[in-house]
Amino acid sequence: MNHEAPVARTLPSRLEGIDRSLPVWVMAALALALLILLPLGWLAYVSVSSESGATLAHYGRVFTDPHLQKALWNTVVLAFWVGLASLAIGAPMAWLSARTDLPGKRVIRGLMMASFVTPPFLGAFAWVMLAGPNAGVLNKLYRALTGAEDPLVNIFSMPGLIFVVALYTFPYVFIMIANTLELIASDLEEAASILGAGRLQVALTVTLPMVAPAILSGFILAVLQALALFGSPAILALPAGFHTITTQIWALFHYPPKVEMAAAFSIPLLLATALLLLLQKRLLGRRGYASVGGKGGQRRRIPLGVWRYPALLGCLAVLACSIFLPYGILAKAAFSRAWAQPMTWENFTLGNFWFTFFQYSSTQSAILNTIELGIMTACVGAGLAALLAYIANRKLILGHQLLTFLALAPVVIPGVVLAVGLFVAYTRPPLLLYGTLWILFVAYVTKEMPVGYSQSDATFRGIHPELEEAGRILGAGRLRILKEITAPLARSGIIATWCFIFIGVIRELSASIILFTPGTKVISVVIFDLKEEGQFGAIAVLGLFMLAMTFAIVVLMQTVLGRDFLGAKE
Amino acid sequence: MPGVVIKGLTKRYGKVAAVERLDLQVKPGELVSLLGPSGCGKTTTLRLVAGFLKPEAGEIWVGDRCLSSPATVVPPERRQMAMIFQSYALWPHMTVAGNVVYGLRFKKGMTKAERERRVKDILGVVQLGGFESRYPGELSGGQQQRVAVARALVVEPEILLLDEPLSNLDANLREEMRFEIRRLHEAFGITTLYVTHDQGEAMVISDRIAVLHKGRVVQVGTAEELFQQPRTRFVAEFIGRTNLVDGVAVEPGVMARGTLRLRVASFGLKSGARVTVSIRPHEIELVLDHQARALAGGGENLLRGMVQRVSYLGDAVDYQVQVEGSDVILRVAAPPLLRFQPGEAVSLAVAPAACVPLTEGDT
Numbered sequence: 057m058n059h060e061a062p063v064a065r066t067l068p069s070r071l072e073g074i075d076r077s078l079p080v081w082v083m084a085a086l087a088l089a090l091l092i093l094l095p096l097g098w099l100a101y102v103s104v105s106s107e108s109g110a111t112l113a114h115y116g117r118v119f120t121d122p123h124l125q126k127a128l129w130n131t132v133v134l135a136f137w138v139g140l141a142s143l144a145i146g147a148p149m150a151w152l153s154a155r156t157d158l159p160g161k162r163v164i165r166g167l168m169m170a171s172f173v174t175p176p177f178l179g180a181f182a183w184v185m186l187a188g189p190n191a192g193v194l195n196k197l198y199r200a201l202t203g204a205e206d207p208l209v210n211i212f213s214m215p216g217l218i219f220v221v222a223l224y225t226f227p228y229v230f231i232m233i234a235n236t237l238e239l240i241a242s243d244l245e246e247a248a249s250i251l252g253a254g255r256l257q258v259a260l261t262v263t264l265p266m267v268a269p270a271i272l273s274g275f276i277l278a279v280l281q282a283l284a285l286f287g288s289p290a291i292l293a294l295p296a297g298f299h300t301i302t303t304q305i306w307a308l309f310h311y312p313p314k315v316e317m318a319a320a321f322s323i324p325l326l327l328a329t330a331l332l333l334l335l336q337k338r339l340l341g342r343r344g345y346a347s348v349g350g351k352g353g354q355r356r357r358i359p360l361g362v363w364r365y366p367a368l369l370g371c372l373a374v375l376a377c378s379i380f381l382p383y384g385i386l387a388k389a390a391f392s393r394a395w396a397q398p399m400t401w402e403n404f405t406l407g408n409f410w411f412t413f414f415q416y417s418s419t420q421s422a423i424l425n426t427i428e429l430g431i432m433t434a435c436v437g438a439g440l441a442a443l444l445a446y447i448a449n450r451k452l453i454l455g456h457q458l459l460t461f462l463a464l465a466p467v468v469i470p471g472v473v474l475a476v477g478l479f480v481a482y483t484r485p486p487l488l489l490y491g492t493l494w495i496l497f498v499a500y501v502t503k504e505m506p507v508g509y510s511q512s513d514a515t516f517r518g519i520h521p522e523l524e525e526a527g528r529i530l531g532a533g534r535l536r537i538l539k540e541i542t543a544p545l546a547r548s549g550i551i552a553t554w555c556f557i558f559i560g561v562i563r564e565l566s567a568s569i570i571l572f573t574p575g576t577k578v579i580s581v582v583i584f585d586l587k588e589e590g591q592f593g594a595i596a597v598l599g600l601f602m603l604a605m606t607f608a609i610v611v612l613m614q615t616v617l618g619r620d621f622l623g624a625k626e
Numbered sequence: 627m628p629g630v631v632i633k634g635l636t637k638r639y640g641k642v643a644a645v646e647r648l649d650l651q652v653k654p655g656e657l658v659s660l661l662g663p664s665g666c667g668k669t670t671t672l673r674l675v676a677g678f679l680k681p682e683a684g685e686i687w688v689g690d691r692c693l694s695s696p697a698t699v700v701p702p703e704r705r706q707m708a709m710i711f712q713s714y715a716l717w718p719h720m721t722v723a724g725n726v727v728y729g730l731r732f733k734k735g736m737t738k739a740e741r742e743r744r745v746k747d748i749l750g751v752v753q754l755g756g757f758e759s760r761y762p763g764e765l766s767g768g769q770q771q772r773v774a775v776a777r778a779l780v781v782e783p784e785i786l787l788l789d790e791p792l793s794n795l796d797a798n799l800r801e802e803m804r805f806e807i808r809r810l811h812e813a814f815g816i817t818t819l820y821v822t823h824d825q826g827e828a829m830v831i832s833d834r835i836a837v838l839h840k841g842r843v844v845q846v847g848t849a850e851e852l853f854q855q856p857r858t859r860f861v862a863e864f865i866g867r868t869n870l871v872d873g874v875a876v877e878p879g880v881m882a883r884g885t886l887r888l889r890v891a892s893f894g895l896k897s898g899a900r901v902t903v904s905i906r907p908h909e910i911e912l913v914l915d916h917q918a919r920a921l922a923g924g925g926e927n928l929l930r931g932m933v934q935r936v937s938y939l940g941d942a943v944d945y946q947v948q949v950e951g952s953d954v955i956l957r958v959a960a961p962p963l964l965r966f967q968p969g970e971a972v973s974l975a976v977a978p979a980a981c982v983p984l985t986e987g988d989t
Contacts, residue, residue, distance in 0.1 A: 526715035528702040529676055530729030530781055544719045 095477030146229030177287025182382030229274035284470035286566035389596035441508030471566030515549025628689025635684035662838035909980035
């Protein structure tokens with residue numbers, strides 16, 4: 057066997073032991089730490105600082121100011137009812153889709169995915185046009201049919217807000233419960249039947265307890281969404297004359313900006329989300345999913361009998377509220393001179409498109425900014441998330457558990473809160489990013505990190521470490537293995553991550569609304585501006601444009617990677 | 627051709643020691659199996675040798691290079707080794723040729739033509755000529771196994787490591803591949819460490835076997851040595867089936883349990899010391915009374931007993947015999963010529979050489 061002179065004899069043995077890839081891992085970890093800890097650190101610092109040293113005065117004012125107290129309470133009410141409503145809609149639909157012979161399941165799943173990716177603030181706009189008290193299409197129809205004076209519904213109200221938010225939040229509950237139900241093998245239920253339990257008893261004693269963690273954690277997930285949401289409350293609650301925490305924080309940024317107050321107001325929201333998430337984790341961790349796993353096991357469909365079509369109708373009614381009606385009114389508004397008038401030939405126009413894309417001054421730069429940010433964030437975010445997940449999966453550096461924690465931490469940071477932290481952190485030296493696209497970039501990368509990380513984590517879990525070790529023992533260094541073995545195997549997973557992040561970025565509103573400056577608007581911010589000007593036609597055009605971009609990415613992902621956006625493989 | 631020397635190797639996971647002060651020497655060109663039940667530390671040892679893990683104590687030497695110590699671990703890629711994995715670890719995105727040629731790309735000064743020639747040669751050796759452009763997913767389990775073997779051998783490693791390479795194959799193929807691996811070892815003569823939990827596999831393939839228990843080597847030897855002269859209870863039970871009789875030494879060559887007396891294969895026992903004796907089932911002979919009388923006075927241990935259970939196994943009959951005047955039940959593997967029924971009284975004859983006192987306690 058003729059080897060070249062072994063390296064050991066030419067190099068000092070200490071040098072031989074050094075892993076040359078270590079700097080890469082350490083840099084990635086440091087980048088993450090900086091990304092998360094800097095804004096949060098500043099947020100905490102500003103909330104307790106004043107010109108005369110440390111103080112709790114901001115917190116005192118936050119909790120004694122009756123306006124802020126009211127906003128706090130409104131948020132609690134909103135979040136609780138959204139959670140409950142999402143559960144009421146999502147759980148039955150999940151059961152129908154996972155366990156019964158409901159017709160048209162593929163279509164329902166597809167539409168569910170559509171409501172999942174629809175930006176909630178677009179839905180809110182659409183519902184303003186559908187159920188605004190005066191001009192709302194549904195109300196006009198109602199008045200025409202009944203001759204009544206009063207509107208049927210007023211969307212500018214707490215119930216209206218809950219309804220609209222729930223329409224775009226219930227898919228979270230649906231996914232959670234449907235995926236769990238899919239995992240429960242029918243044998244478990246049959247084992248109970250053979251021992252003498254009736255259908256209802258089986259459902260109550262076997263199925264329900266097994267799904268219970270998913271139900272509860274779906275509820276918490278919905279509550280978290282509602283807590284962090286900015287767009288829908290801004291569109292529906294402000295005209296109704298009330299605030300939620302997020303809109304209140306935003307309002308505190310209006311001239312003259314009260315950053316300390318906003319920071320102090322952000323901390324309770326941050327803590328609330330963190331606590332809820334912790335609770336959800338414990339619920340899922342205690343019992344349940346592992347034992348639900350199990351291999352094989354047939355899942356037999358429960359026949360609905362005469363209820364098949366009524367059940368389908370019910371599902372479609374829900375999806376009509378979240379998809380058909382809103383998309384319909386957006387399309388109508390985009391193509392008509394006056395959106396509230398009937399769709400006649402005289403009312404038809406392409407002027408809205410002309411106005412939006414060529415006359416309205418900020419559209420073109422906003423589209424460019426959005427796409428630019430989307431691509432940059434998706435590339436950097438997917439890359440960083442992949443590196444971090446790789447480090448954690450292969451335990452490459454000390455404290456890799458901390459890395460996982462940090463990467464997932466932004467889940468508990470509502471966009472508005474993150475924005476406040478970033479605003480404070482990057483409006484002062486050494487990193488003066490405010491006023492540039494970079495601050496939005498940093499915000500998006502941070503906000504999308506949990507999604508990117510969990511995607512990448514799942515990807516690397518699926519790649520057996522022996523595949524890498526086989527290359528190393530044959531003479532390839534870690535970085536070479538990463539490039540030649542791991543990356544090609546992780547390719548489709550990383551592309552999926554890229555798509556997830558891109559979609560997340562182009563619809564982002566809650567952080568952008570605080571961090572944008574006139575030169576750095578993005579599409580969602582322009583839509584928000586247009587609302588102030590009452591330009592519904594243009595809103596509809598831009599909204600449809602945004603949806604088209606989103607669905608293009610979804611379809612691309614489905615065809616290229618052959619997987620469903622909700623995680624199911626075809 | 628270097629050998630491997632492992633000295634005092636220790637690896638802990640948290641507080642649990644997976645490998646503890648393990649010593650082992652592999653001579654140049656030798657194939658040594660690490661044999662033991664799951665959790666005995668055999669795979670951890672192999673991965674320490676490969677450089678995937680860092681030891682807490684001890685050293686691993688290959689030739690005159692110290693490759694692992696708590697201070698420095700030479701990374702796997704600079705160890706001149708090759709490894710065959712339990713999962714084969716073939717890269718699904720590369721063809722058979724791409725997989726096999728991979729390690730050659732790191733050999734400086736080798737031309738492309740030379741690399742291709744070597745790939746072709748080695749695929750011939752493992753009987754996969756013509757499969758170069760297939761992908762691993764298009765091959766059967768046995769063929770994948772052979773690609774993994776080719777990929778490891780083509781780089782002409784100083785040391786070859788195998789981690790339960792046959793455990794994913796079905797029974798027939800496994801048997802066949804045992805001989806194949808032994809054949810390749812004889813052809814290439816690479817110093818090899820082979821991890822397995824299957825004693826049959828270890829016996830066919832190895833020059834020597836190291837039996838591991840709780841992170842330590844409890845006995846090293848050829849298959850024959852381990853089977854005939856086990857030194858601990860663990861080895862006696864793990865390699866083949868056996869009867870273990872606990873008792874006390876009454877003379878240097880005799881142990882006693884109650885009224886039972888056994889002459890054993892040793893004259894080194896200390897009177898009064900506790901001793902366990904291992905007797906392989908096939909070393910015990912069931913004899914008829916007149917044969918027993920003929921044997922009496924010879925060197926054999928002669929016992930009387932009562933047959934309790936009989937299981938017919940085809941090539942042998944498995945008996946459980948209760949020894950008269952004792953709580954000892956012996957299992958006997960007898961040829962199927964003579965048949966006894968449950969409840970029948972029999973005599974048992976055992977040569978003292980077959981009664982092996984276990985000299986070392988298990989930790």
